[in-house]
Every structure is written in structure tokens, then in C-alpha cells.
Amino acid sequence: MGAPTLPGAPVLLDPAGLDALIAALAARGFSVIGPTLREGAIVYDRISGIGALPAGWTDRQEAGRYRLERRADAALFGYAVGPQSWKRFLHPPEERLWRARRTEDGFTIETEPPPVERFAFLGMRACELHAVAIQDRVFLGGTHQDPGYAARRAGAFLVAVNCGTAGGTCFCVSMGTGPRAESGFDLALTELIGPDRHEFLTVAGSAEGAALLATLPSRPAGAEAEAAAASVMARTEAGMGRTLERAGLKEALQASPEHPHWDDVAARCLACANCTMVCPTCFCTSVSDHTDLAGTEAARVKRWDSCFTAEFSFIHGGPVRPHRSARYRQWLTHKLAHWVDQFGSSGCVGCGRCITWCPVGIDITAEAAAIRAAPDAKPEQEGHGNP
Amino acid sequence: MHTRLRPTLAVWKFASCDGCQLSLLDCEDELLALAGAVDIAYFAEASSTLRPGPYDLSLVEGSITTAHDAERIRAVRAASRHLVTIGACATAGGIQALRNFADVTDYVAAVYATPAYISTLATSTPIAAHVKVDFALHGCPIDKAQLLEVISALLAGRKPEIPHESVCTACKRRGTSCVMVAHGTPCLGPVTEAGCGAICPAYGRGCYGCFGPSEAANTAALAATWTVLGADRRSIHRAFRSFNAAAEPFREESDAHGDQDHPG
Numbered sequence: 001m002g003a004p005t006l007p008g009a010p011v012l013l014d015p016a017g018l019d020a021l022i023a024a025l026a027a028r029g030f031s032v033i034g035p036t037l038r039e040g041a042i043v044y045d046r047i048s049g050i051g052a053l054p055a056g057w058t059d060r061q062e063a064g065r066y067r068l069e070r071r072a073d074a075a076l077f078g079y080a081v082g083p084q085s086w087k088r089f090l091h092p093p094e095e096r097l098w099r100a101r102r103t104e105d106g107f108t109i110e111t112e113p114p115p116v117e118r119f120a121f122l123g124m125r126a127c128e129l130h131a132v133a134i135q136d137r138v139f140l141g142g143t144h145q146d147p148g149y150a151a152r153r154a155g156a157f158l159v160a161v162n163c164g165t166a167g168g169t170c171f172c173v174s175m176g177t178g179p180r181a182e183s184g185f186d187l188a189l190t191e192l193i194g195p196d197r198h199e200f201l202t203v204a205g206s207a208e209g210a211a212l213l214a215t216l217p218s219r220p221a222g223a224e225a226e227a228a229a230a231s232v233m234a235r236t237e238a239g240m241g242r243t244l245e246r247a248g249l250k251e252a253l254q255a256s257p258e259h260p261h262w263d264d265v266a267a268r269c270l271a272c273a274n275c276t277m278v279c280p281t282c283f284c285t286s287v288s289d290h291t292d293l294a295g296t297e298a299a300r301v302k303r304w305d306s307c308f309t310a311e312f313s314f315i316h317g318g319p320v321r322p323h324r325s326a327r328y329r330q331w332l333t334h335k336l337a338h339w340v341d342q343f344g345s346s347g348c349v350g351c352g353r354c355i356t357w358c359p360v361g362i363d364i365t366a367e368a369a370a371i372r373a374a375p376d377a378k379p380e381q382e383g384h385g386n387p
Numbered sequence: 388m389h390t391r392l393r394p395t396l397a398v399w400k401f402a403s404c405d406g407c408q409l410s411l412l413d414c415e416d417e418l419l420a421l422a423g424a425v426d427i428a429y430f431a432e433a434s435s436t437l438r439p440g441p442y443d444l445s446l447v448e449g450s451i452t453t454a455h456d457a458e459r460i461r462a463v464r465a466a467s468r469h470l471v472t473i474g475a476c477a478t479a480g481g482i483q484a485l486r487n488f489a490d491v492t493d494y495v496a497a498v499y500a501t502p503a504y505i506s507t508l509a510t511s512t513p514i515a516a517h518v519k520v521d522f523a524l525h526g527c528p529i530d531k532a533q534l535l536e537v538i539s540a541l542l543a544g545r546k547p548e549i550p551h552e553s554v555c556t557a558c559k560r561r562g563t564s565c566v567m568v569a570h571g572t573p574c575l576g577p578v579t580e581a582g583c584g585a586i587c588p589a590y591g592r593g594c595y596g597c598f599g600p601s602e603a604a605n606t607a608a609l610a611a612t613w614t615v616l617g618a619d620r621r622s623i624h625r626a627f628r629s630f631n632a633a634a635e636p637f638r639e640e641s642d643a644h645g646d647q648d649h650p651g
């Protein structure tokens with residue numbers, strides 16, 4: 001153990017050092033969440049050591065297809081991203097907001113206690129850090145903040161991993177969100193693996209990260225290790241499975257509400273909502289009230305919802321978007337165009353999940369490119385807002 | 388302390404297997420609360436005391452397959468303030484609606500020793516084809532949490548919270564890895580209404596479509612992907628022709644993959 005490392009000065013951890021990091025996080029009271037194999041995919045779940053990591057596995061991803069494959073080495077982070085994102089932990093699929101109880105002379109409201117569990121996320125990719133930053137703007141940026149998200153987010157410790165493998169549906173380079181984690185983490189690792197080497201070039205991105213790193217067995221990283229990490233990044237950058245041309249895209253999408261291509265997608269789209277569920281930035285929820293049989297208790301529950309359901313846009317008289325074409329258009333134009341007006345950035349970080357996990361393989365990069373290639377701006381449709 | 392009237396409840400059986408009624412008895416933890424909240428006036432499977440109507444709430448299981456039942460459901464409707472169908476039989480015609488695609492006399496001849504004793508209609512039809520239905524619960528069998536939600540909502544005078552979204556939404560919320568994408572297993576989840584909690588994918592199986600077509604179901608697009616995954620015409624035909632065979636989008640898709648010579 002050396003003197004406290006300043007943020008920015010890289011060190012090398014070996015696999016035992018990484019194990020010590022997990023143990024140190026657990027000892028500080030964090031629930032450590034990291035990648036692990038389950039049901040034929042690499043998912044994020046509770047882990048207690050490096051033994052849970054998907055050593056020697058990678059993922060082969062295409063539109064509508066995901067398969068685990070063996071790697072030639074024993075890399076611990078040698079895959080791209082799985083079906084789940086960290087959204088599942090910071091913005092859980094279901095959350096009770098309050099309960100009410102009937103009393104002798106009326107009723108009382110019991111608010112939910114703030115979440116107490118503190119998460120440490122191990123293995124966050126650059127695109128996922130950007131996705132968290134986007135959800136931060138959504139949930140914390142405005143006048144009204146989401147208290148549950150705020151508490152979980154404030155308590156979280158983020159360990160990033162620079163991608164050593166680009167997935168077949170990845171396009172973070174197009175979106176400017178990766179593959180290198182630039183900021184927004186407590187620690188960032190680059191896995192260096194070869195016939196005679198298995199170690200992690202590690203930098204701290206926060207004072208808390210630096211303090212923790214200083215307690216771990218490590219050695220200073222030399223210029224050679226830094227060069228090796230840089231070449232990992234260059235290789236990943238060159239290996240992107242997809243690209244998305246963004247120049248003029250927002251304008252083309254906003255000018256094309258009646259484009260025939262929306263109907264073309266609708267013929268293939270199932271309106272199943274998988275794309276929004278797996279997307280690390282999609283944030284929509286619906287809120288419903290429940291009462292018990294005895295009529296003495298009630299609860300208000302918030303759940304992930306999706307612009308692909310009819311109920312999502314249901315107002316008096318019917319849904320605003322009854323057809324699949326309108327739902328897909330809402331999703332894609334919000335993600336890639338209206339999001340910019342609403343939150344100041346694209347709503348897409350190029351993680352490729354919506355492409356891989358769409359059961360029929362609808363590809364956001366291909367659909368956006370089709371519209372961009374031939375926008376049919378109709379004058380009477382100009383000024384079309386977010387419906 | 389607040390008191391409210393205990394509405395009377397009746398449970399009716401038509402052509403069905405009793406599984407949905409059993410879901411009511413299966414409510415174990417909630418059964419006492421249920422018995423406290425409603426006055427169970429007519430429930431032949433649970434009690435031999437059968438009281439006459441009218442009833443505030445009738446739960447109807449089963450489809451209409453005989454002329455006698457077609458009359459009986461009218462009497463049930465007339466005696467009920469609210470009528471809720473429970474399960475695929477009552478809501479869509481059930482597995483017995485396979486007769487709709489064939490000649491029922493062939494079935495009768497094949498199954499019964501003395502076909503002459505059998506008096507039956509040529510089709511199995513859902514309750515809504517005969518009388519007004521106030522709310523329909525899907526599933527083979529229904530989900531007991533959905534049943535309790537409908538009863539609780541009725542008691543509170545609010546709208547039941549039963550979403551019409553796809554099974555995939557539940558599958559993703561529970562964190563299951565998609566069996567179509569990760570394993571190449573054909574799944575009906577994307578065109579099937581949620582309600583079961585996505586049980587089958589959680590056990591590595593494709594969804595069987597027990598809850599029937601979801602709102603906006605695009606069965607043709609799903610069938611095209613099943614074909615890419617290696618499903619043949621016959622297995623697609625059979626997948627859409629089960630408990631909800633007579634529900635429109637499923638009927639249409641099974642027909643589209645039918646044998647030209649033997650459409651049944």
C-alpha cells in the first residue's frame with residue numbers, strides 16, 4: 001500500500017487487487033453489483049468477489065440476437081453490455097410511493113422511508129455513465145426531484161470499466177459517449193490481458209475513489225501500461241458494430257412526422273416495449289392506486305411504463321397514439337430529436353440494447369438513417385412538437 | 388369505524404375445467420378477507436348452500452357450447468349487477484373453441500361411445516358473444532392477484548388496474564433474459580397480454596399465450612421471426628391455436644399458417 005493516489009495518477013491492480021476492491025466496498029457497507037452469468041446472458045446482480053464475474057465469456061450481439069461465447073482468454077470484462085442496465089437499481093421497475101390507512105375519523109398517509117441501501121456498481125461502461133448522467137438530468141435536474149432516485153444516486157459508488165470489446169450493436173463512438181469513460185466515475189479500470197499479463201490500469205475520478213484506491217494493493221502504472229490501455233481503447237473504437245450519422249438527423253426527424261417509413265417500421269414492430277425497458281435512459285413510469293379488499297388500506301405504486309402501450313397515451317376518449325407507427329415514431333423521435341430540446345442532449349447513448357433485445361431486430365440506427373436519407377418535410381407539418 | 392355493505396357474489400360455471408374457480412379458492416391468505424368483504428351467495432364449488440339472486444357481482448367461468456347454456460347465461464346476466472368473465476374459456480371460447488375450426492360431429496363420434504346422447508352446439512363462444520360483459524379477466528388460468536384487484540376495485544368503486552400491455556413488459560421488469568433473443572426459443576410474449584407475471588420465460592420456456600392477444604398484437608411480424616428461428620408452418624399454426632384459438636388476432640394467424648387442405 002502506498003501514499004494516497006491523486007485522481008489521475010494511474011496504478012495497476014492485479015485480479016487479487018480487484019477482489020480486494022470488492023471486499024473493501026462491501027466492508028464499507030455497499031451492496032456490490034457487478035456482471036455475472038445468468039440465463040444465458042451477462043446480467044448485473046449482487047456479487048461478493050471476482051469469482052462471480054463472467055471470466056472468459058463474451059457476448060455476440062446482432063439485431064434481435066444475443067449469444068454467449070467463450071473467449072480465448074480469461075478476461076473478466078471481455079463482453080459489451082447485457083440486457084439490463086443500472087437503471088434497474090437506480091430507477092427500479094416498481095416502487096411504492098406511499099400508503100394510506102383508514103382511521104376512526106379519516107385516514108393517514110404513510111410516506112415511504114427513503115431507500116437506505118447503498119450500491120457500488122462494478123463494470124459500468126462509458127455509455128452507461130452517460131446514461132446515468134442523462135437520468136440525473138431527468139430526475140434531478142428540474143424543479144421537482146425524484147426523492148427515491150436522488151437517495152439511491154447520492155449513495156452510489158461507480159466503478160467504470162473501459163470497453164475492451166465492442167459489441168455488434170454498439171455505436172457509442174457515433175454518439176460521443178465512449179468507449180473511454182471520461183468522467184462521472186469514482187474509479188475507472190482498463191483490463192489489460194495477454195499471455196503473461198492480467199491486470200487493471202486504474203484511475204480515480206473522485207476523492208472517495210482515490211481514498212479507497214489508496215487502501216488497495218497496487219503498483220504504479222508505467223508508460224508501457226498506459227500505452228497498452230490506449231491501444232485497447234483504439235481497438236474498441238475501431239470495432240463498433242453500428243454507426244449513426246447525426247448531422248442533420250434531429251431536423252430530418254422533426255420534419256418527417258408523416259414519413260411513409262413509420263408505417264414500414266410498424267409492419268415489423270410488435271409494440272412489445274422491450275426496447276424501452278432495456279434502454280438505460282428511458283425513464284417513463286405510470287402511477288396506479290390500489291385498495292385492499294377490506295377497504296382499509298390503499299397504496300400508490302409507480303412502475304416502468306412504455307410509449308409502446310396504448311394506456312400510456314390514453315386520455316379521455318382513447319389513446320393519442322392508437323397505431324404502432326405513431327408509437328415507434330414517438331419513441332425514436334423523442335430519443336434522437338425532441339430529447340435534445342427537452343434535456344439538452346440526445347436521449348441515446350449508443351449502447352445497442354434496443355437493437356439486440358428487440359425480438360424482431362428493429363434497428364434504431366437503420367430506421368433513423370432511412371428517414372435522414374429521404375426526409376419528406378411537409379410544410380403544413382412544420383412545428384410539429386412532441387405529441 | 389367505517390362500514391360498508393357486503394355485496395353478494397356468485398360464481399358460475401359453463402364449459403370449462405374449473406381451474407379459474409380454483410384460483411379463487413387458491414387465494415389462501417386473502418380468502419378470509421374476501422369472505423369478510425363480500426357475501427358469497429352462490430359458489431357451488433365451495434359451498435352447497437346456494438342462495439337465489441339477484442347478485443351484485445357474478446364471476447363467470449367457461450364458454451357457451453350448448454343451447455341450454457346459451458339460455459342459462461341470459462338468466463345469470465339478468466340476475467347480476469356486474470358480470471365479470473374469468474379465464475380464456477369465458478373470455479375467448481377456450482381450448483374447446485377448436486371445434487369452431489372443425490365439424491363437431493366428428494369429435495363427438497370419436498370421443499363418445501353413444502354420440503346420440505350428446506347435444507351440443509357447433510361452436511364454443513365467449514360469454515360476450517351472448518350477453519354484456521362488464522369486465523373480462525384473461526388467462527388459462529386467471530391470475531389470482533388480478534382477480535383480487537378486480538374485486539377490490541369494484542368494492543372501492545374504482546377502475547381495476549389491469550394493464551393490456553405485452554408479456555414482455557412483465558418479463559423485463561422481473562429481469563428475465565429474453566428467451567427469443569438469448570436462446571432462440573420462439574415465444575408468444577410479444578403478442579400476448581401481460582397478467583401471468585411472465586412465468587414461462589423465467590423458466591426458460593417461450594410464452595404459450597395463455598392470456599390471449601395483447602392490444603396492438605402484430606402476430607404476422609412475430610410469426611415471421613419464429614420462422615427465422617426455425618419454427619415450421621405447423622408449429623406456428625398450433626401455437627396460435629390453443630386456449631385462445633378463437634380470439635381474433637390468434638385465429639387469423641393460425642389460419643394464415645393452416646394446412647390448405649385441412650384448415651382445422
Ligand code: SF4
Pocket residue numbers: 275278279280281282335347348349350351352353354355364
Ligand atoms: S435508444 Fe437503444 S442504443 Fe440508444 S441508449 Fe437506448 S437502448 Fe441504447
Ligand code: SF4
Pocket residue numbers: 268269270271272273274275276308357358359360361362
Ligand atoms: S421496436 Fe422492437 S422491441 Fe421495440 S416495441 Fe417494436 S418490436 Fe418491440
Ligand code: SF4
Pocket residue numbers: 272274359554555556558559563564565566567568574575576577585588593594
Ligand atoms: S422471453 Fe418472451 S415474453 Fe420475455 S421479453 Fe422475450 S419475447 Fe418477450
